[in-house]
Amino acid sequence: MIxxxxxxxxxxxxxxxxxIGKQTAVFFSQQGAKVIVTGRNQERLADTVSQLQGDKHFSLCSNLDSADDVEQLIKTAVTQMGPIDGVVHCAGVQKTLPLKVLKENHFDDIFNANVKSAQFLAKSISRKGRFNPQxxxxxxxxxxxxxxxxPAISTYAxxxxxxQGLSKSLALELARLKVRVNCIAPGHVQTEMAKEFSQQLTSEQYMAIADKHPLGLGTPEDIAHAAAFLTSDMARWVTGTTLYVDGGYSAH
Ligand SMILES: NC(=O)c1ccc[n+]([C@@H]2O[C@H](COP(=O)([O-])OP(=O)(O)OC[C@H]3O[C@@H](n4cnc5c(N)ncnc54)[C@H](OP(=O)(O)O)[C@@H]3O)[C@@H](O)[C@H]2O)c1
Known part of the structure; x- marks a missing residue:
């Protein structure tokens, strides 16, 4: 490895x-990055910071559901660390919601955490002086x-x-600023989110999902490695794409 x-x-x-976000922070610090870690739970965030290599990192608690909070997060991050070279937006929620239990607020919660946050991170970061112009x-x-x-994850899906749609249009809009925008699409990665999901399945259903991954289930490190490539200068010509890191799941 380089x-x-x-x-x-x-x-x-x-x-x-x-x-995935925690492991990405740890791996990025091992690769020489200065990382700003964010999440909602202060205690768990402190645990991530304790595992980072080097001492130029800092943490900020933030709920990304609101555009104002996203703007405040980026403003504070840039004030503390200067222009940003990369964002890896791992925050997200997954809920198993068959149509018969789905309510309007479930839809709003999932889209706020997963999509609105991404849209407004892009808006806040792309303001002059906030990103590396190189x-x-x-x-x-x-x-x-x-x-x-x-079945039962249609809102999340x-x-x-x-x-993916957001990243393609943003890639075109932000190319003139030399801001590259890409997605990583993982298969089933063993994390808290995946654990909660699997607890709602029978062991047969879980095995069926595991069997759809020809290379087996993934680890947070598998995703951190892909994120490091996309953030690095080696990916300078990569934008508007989705990298599937899924042990072959989507090859079926
Ligand atoms: N694990 C998988 O199999 C898998 C597969 C495909 C895609 N993904 C995607 O990969 C990403 C990371 O997943 P994971 O498995 O690492 O999940 P995870 O272990 O459940 O972690 C989710 C993270 O998102 C943060 N978060 C959630 N809602 C937030 C909000 N409104 N504002 C700020 N932070 C918020 C949580 O913060 P707090 O804990 O501090 O609240 C936590 O740090 C997610 O976008 C997920 O959809 C995961």
């Missing part, structure tokens, strides 16, 4: 109090659910498909 792939890059990682990267965490149906 060492110091992200040397001195300032990277904001959302959802860093858990799962080139910067925005990554949204989509999902294989965007293109492969599973729609929100993850929305991120």
């Amino acid at each position: 060492a110091n792939l992200l040397k001195d890059k300032v990277v904001l990682i959302t959802g860093a109090s858990s799962g 080139g910067s990267s925005l990554i949204f965490l989509s999902s294989v659910a965007a293109i492969c149906g599973e 729609a929100s993850k498909a929305a991120l």
Whole structure:
């Protein structure tokens, strides 16, 4: 593996109090990045900070459901660390909601956390002086659910498909600013979110999902590695695309 792939890059990682975001923060710090970690749970965020390599990092508690809070987060992050080289937007929620139990507020909650947050992160970060004019990267965490149906997760699937549409249009709009915008679409990765999801399935249903991954289930490290590539200068010509990191799930 290349060492110091992200040397001195300032990277904001959302959802860093858990799962994929937490592991991405740890890996990025090992690769030389200065990371700003954000999440809602202060205690879990402090645990992430304690695992980071180096000492130029800091954490900010923030709820990304509101555009005002997103703007405040970016403003504070830039004031503390200077222009940002990358954002890995891992914050998100997944709920199993068959149509018969789905309510309007479920839809709003999922779209606010998963899609509105991404849209307003892009808006706030793209203001002058907030990103590195030599080139910067925005990554949204989509999902294989965007293109492969599973019952009872239609709202979540729609929100993850929305991120792919969002990233393509933003890639075109922000190319002149040298801001690249991409998605990573993971398959089933063993995290808190995946644990909650699997607890709602029978063991047969869970095995059926596991069996759809020819290379087995994923780990948060698998996603962190893909995010490091997309954030690095090696991906300088990559924008408007989705990288499927799913052990072959979407190849079916
Ligand atoms: N795990 C999988 O199998 C899988 C598969 C495909 C896609 N993904 C996507 O990958 C991303 C990370 O998933 P994960 O498995 O690591 O999930 P996770 O372990 O449940 O972590 C979710 C993170 O999002 C944060 N978050 C949720 N709502 C938020 C809000 N309104 N404002 C700010 N932060 C918020 C949580 O913060 P607090 O804990 O501090 O509240 C937590 O840090 C998600 O977007 C998910 O949809 C995951």
